[in-house]
Amino acid sequence: MNIRLFKPSFGDEELTAVQGCFDRSWVGLGNNVNEFEKQWKEKLGCEEAIALNSATAALHLALACMKLPKGSKVLVNALTFASSATAILYNDLVPVFVDSDPETLGMSFEDLQAKYTDDCSAIVVVHYSGHPSPVDKIVPWAKEKGIKVVEDCAHTTGPMYKGKRLGLWGDIGCYSFEEKKLMTTGDGGMLCSNDSELVKDMKALRWVGIDKDNWKTAQKYTDNSVDSMHWFYEISVLGFKYNMNDLAASIGLVQLAKLDQMNQNRSGTIRKYVDGLVSSKTVKPMLPYNPEDFVYQVFAVRTKYKHELILFLKEHGVATGCHYTPLTMQPLFEKYEGECPIAEAAYEELVTLPLHSDLTDEEVNYVIEKLLEFDAKYS
Numbered sequence: 001m002n003i004r005l006f007k008p009s010f011g012d013e014e015l016t017a018v019q020g021c022f023d024r025s026w027v028g029l030g031n032n033v034n035e036f037e038k039q040w041k042e043k044l045g046c047e048e049a050i051a052l053n054s055a056t057a058a059l060h061l062a063l064a065c066m067k068l069p070k071g072s073k074v075l076v077n078a079l080t081f082a083s084s085a086t087a088i089l090y091n092d093l094v095p096v097f098v099d100s101d102p103e104t105l106g107m108s109f110e111d112l113q114a115k116y117t118d119d120c121s122a123i124v125v126v127h128y129s130g131h132p133s134p135v136d137k138i139v140p141w142a143k144e145k146g147i148k149v150v151e152d153c154a155h156t157t158g159p160m161y162k163g164k165r166l167g168l169w170g171d172i173g174c175y176s177f178e179e180k181k182l183m184t185t186g187d188g189g190m191l192c193s194n195d196s197e198l199v200k201d202m203k204a205l206r207w208v209g210i211d212k213d214n215w216k217t218a219q220k221y222t223d224n225s226v227d228s229m230h231w232f233y234e235i236s237v238l239g240f241k242y243n244m245n246d247l248a249a250s251i252g253l254v255q256l257a258k259l260d261q262m263n264q265n266r267s268g269t270i271r272k273y274v275d276g277l278v279s280s281k282t283v284k285p286m287l288p289y290n291p292e293d294f295v296y297q298v299f300a301v302r303t304k305y306k307h308e309l310i311l312f313l314k315e316h317g318v319a320t321g322c323h324y325t326p327l328t329m330q331p332l333f334e335k336y337e338g339e340c341p342i343a344e345a346a347y348e349e350l351v352t353l354p355l356h357s358d359l360t361d362e363e364v365n366y367v368i369e370k371l372l373e374f375d376a377k378y379s
Contacts, residue, residue, distance in 0.1 A: 001366055005319035006180035009262055009357045017250035029207065032249035037190075039256055044158050046168055046192045050202045051244035051252075055154045055176035055189035059087035061205050061242065062150045062172040062191060063122065065198060068093060072121035077107050077133070077152075078326045078340035079347070080126040084152050085327050088124065096120065097328050097338025104287050105346055106133035109141075115338060116145065125170065126152040129323070130182075130296035131287055132161045135169040142170075150174065155297040157182045157259060167192055172199065177248075182263060182297055183255035185248035201237050209239030262357035267291035269359050270299050276368035277301070280375040283309065286350060298323050301371070302349040305378050309351050309371075316370050321352040 021027050033051050041049040052058050063074070070092045076085050078097040088095045099111040106128045123142055125133050135151065142149045149170030157175065158165040167173025172195075177188035193199045204211035212233050244252075255262075270291040277285060286300035300323060303309050310320050326343040327333045353367060 001317045001363065003318045003354045003359075003363050003367060004356070005321050005352065005354050007356045007358060008179050008184045009258070013254045013258075014251050017254050018247060021246050021250050027247045028245050029243045030246040032246035032253065033244050036244070036249040036252045036256070039253065040190055041192070043256065043259075044165055044167065044173075044192055046165075046173075047194045047196050048192060048199050048202070050191045050199065050206060051249060052189045052191060052206055052242045053244055053248075054083075054187055054242075055152075055174050055178065056083040056087065057206070057240070057242035058174035058189040058191040059083055059124065059150065059152060060090045061202060061240070062174055063087055063091045063093065063124075064205060065201060066122060066148050066171070068121040068148070073117065073119050073337075074122045074124060075112055075115060075120055076124040076327075077126040077128065077343075078328050078338060079105055079128060079324060079343040080152065080327065081154065081324055082327065082330070082332075083154075084124050084126055085333060093121070095327075095333065095336050095338075097326075097333070097336065097340050099338075099340040100128075100343040100346060101134075102342050102346075104131050104133075105129070105343070106131055107138065108342070109134050109137045111340075112138065113141070120145070120147055122148040122150065123170075124150045124152055126154075127156050127166055129287065129298035129300070130156040130294055131289070132166055132294065135166070136162050139169045148172075154178075154181065157263065157295055159294050161294070168194060171195055177252060177255075180297070182266070182295055183252070183259050185244065185252040185255070188244050188248045188252060204235075204237050205239045206242040207239060208241055209235035209237045211236075263295045265357040265359075266295065266355060269355060269364050270296060272361075272364050273299055273353065273368065276365075277371065280372060281379045282375045283371050296355070298352055299355040300350050300352040302346070303351060304349060305374075306349055306351055308378070309374055312374050313351075313367075313370060318367055318370060319354060322347070322350050323352050 037049045074088045085095045101108045151170045151173040153167040154176035173192045175190040177185040
């Protein structure tokens with residue numbers, strides 16, 4: 001076999017949706033983006049949803065709109081993708097890395113408290129692999145301190161957690177639609193909030209400072225009831241070129257309609273993995289997966305024989321990865337605070353396994369068979 005680690009789940013519906021953009025000859029920021037925002041907002045139950053070209057852009061703008069004091073500190077998970085921390089640097093802020101909870105590998109609330117100082121202005125809390133970090137503790141604590149909370153939801157699509165959707169606990173939630181995520185627009189992201197005042201400048205920030213509907217404006221070019229100033233716009237904020245386009249949004253609308261089924265398929269795969277590894281002594285699930293309640297972008301295992309397992313699975317046609325090298329170990333972040341021994345120790349044991357909604361039972365059973373064969377060899 002040759003089993004991929006990640007892949008998007010596409011069909012004829014996505015091609016038809018893209019063809020619709022071609023037929024209208026409108027592929028930039030337009031009505032599909034507006035409709036995608038509307039449907040995502042309804043899906044999540046939030047007041048505001050702004051579509052962007054990446055979750056990295058969402059994280060950057062989330063911190064930008066908070067107008068935090070330059071040079072102040074932002075607490076962030078050590079075990080995460082680079083964007084969670086580079087967004088802090090983009091805003092002339094200083095990352096402080098928080099260690100992982102030893103069981104879930106999400107943000108450790110205890111280490112967060114220990115690393116807080118008076119010059120901290122915000123927290124970027126990552127729901128690592130899709131499992132909730134303890135936002136039920138973090139958010140009330142942050143409010144007491146008067147600091148903002150951004151939820152990095154790149155690995156999840158907002159399931160319920162203790163009565164509230166992930167991404168709506170903090171001030172702003174950021175989601176990813178990159179090709180390997182739970183649903184995709186090729187590249188893309190969404191910024192969501194229930195604080196309309198906080199994100200009021202977001203549409204201008206995403207489109208070089210212009211807060212104007214490009215699609216509606218274009219309709220006025222030949223409208224003889226509109227005066228000659230139909231083209232007029234003003235730039236009042238320093239913005240970025242971060243908007244989503246209609247091509248991406250057309251795919252997103254189809255993917256959103258399929259999302260529940262794709263999540264169900266992924267959850268079924270995770271349950272098979274977890275149940276299949278019950279007898280394994282040397283290969284264990286990375287965290288206490290709960291696929292009946294949460295959705296996960298990553299399924300990984302922990303093993304003392306990390307490199308041996310990667311090579312063994314490679315020999316048998318099973319793709320693997322490692323998510324992630326802790327940011328405290330990356331050269332870019334060496335000078336920043338935050339000893340994170342738990343995250344760094346976990347990294348030495350993590351192996352990511354194939355997980356996507358098109359995995360067949362035959363493929364999953366084959367991976368489990370090889371994992372148990374490996375376990376028998378090293379037990």
